[in-house]
Amino acid sequence: MKRLLSLMLFMALVSVTMGQLKAKVQCPDFYVDVLDGTVNGLKPSNTQNEIKEKFPCFTSAEEESAEAKCGGGVFFKTKDIFFYTKRKYVEVGPKFIGKISLPVLGTKRGSMFTKLGNPKIKDDLWEAYQMQYGTLVLHFDVAGPNGKVKYFQFSTLGTDGLNLCE
Template sequence: RGFNVCPSGRTVVITRIDENHVTYSAFTPGTEELSAYATLLKVDEDKFETAQRIRVENNACENLYLDLEKGTLNGLPMNASQKDVRSALPCFTGDSPDGAEYNCGGGVFYLNHDFYFYSGQDYIEVRKNFRGELSQSILDKTTAEIEALLGFPERSEEVKKWDGTQRIHYFYPRKYGCLSLVFINRKVHKVALHSTSIQETQLCY
């Protein structure tokens, strides 16, 4: 209430977080970029009020930099709070509460820039379409190129997903915990910085 939930000409997505909260996202037609976002709180059986003020989105997360040695993205550590992440990087497209049983334990997500703060498990992930820079250019590198650059991993796993996709996971120790790489078709598809050690880090799909 208090705003037009279906703005003319826009694609609107309502996502249920839990029994009391939903998220509202409006996307610009054609480009499908996020134009507005809000979290809504249930006030009775069929009405919601804004728990967070709707914000016009400009997708202006610029100069993104993932530091593989420090374990930070634009200076934000892996254990940064959701509030700090949203404040520093306001171009997020979705979130879910820490401790959630979905979205790998909750976090703040940036689909338009292809990076994800999983604050529920204290790790940062960037994917192949990340709109930023890494301190080492390892996205889209082959397994052979990674082994030449970083050496052989301390831990590796091969996982076959439900759709038949074969994934290879490499894990490297770091002072902050560990660095993990996900290969699809023998090329790096995901890079993640974990606050946990190699032995403690669990895969999430």
């Protein structure tokens, strides 16, 4: 009985001594500049290593390869922002946590005309704008004039070279 009690006490002490405190990885606040096509100064054409260095709090990353879904990227699921590095675009989701230079999310279709001009390509559920840095694509929750921006993507590529993930 003493031996069993001693063994249990020893195991409890060993498990406590093996525990280590680890600091949570901190990221700077995300700031998306829609007119410049950057996130805290990083462009969609930056490498995975540059993105990981600037934002070490990524939730997952997938190396660029032909087998990788959407070509690979660095993803921040808890912040609802995704860098697709092989395809050179960034996607900002509806639950994005951070600041945006223009209040794009939730705006009504056509309300951004004064800031963005006319879209280069239009569809029922999205509009693509030619920007100085490449392309901005606004995705709407419903078709027609009553749609509001659900999420958006921006790329350093023009509309002809843009290849978005489905």
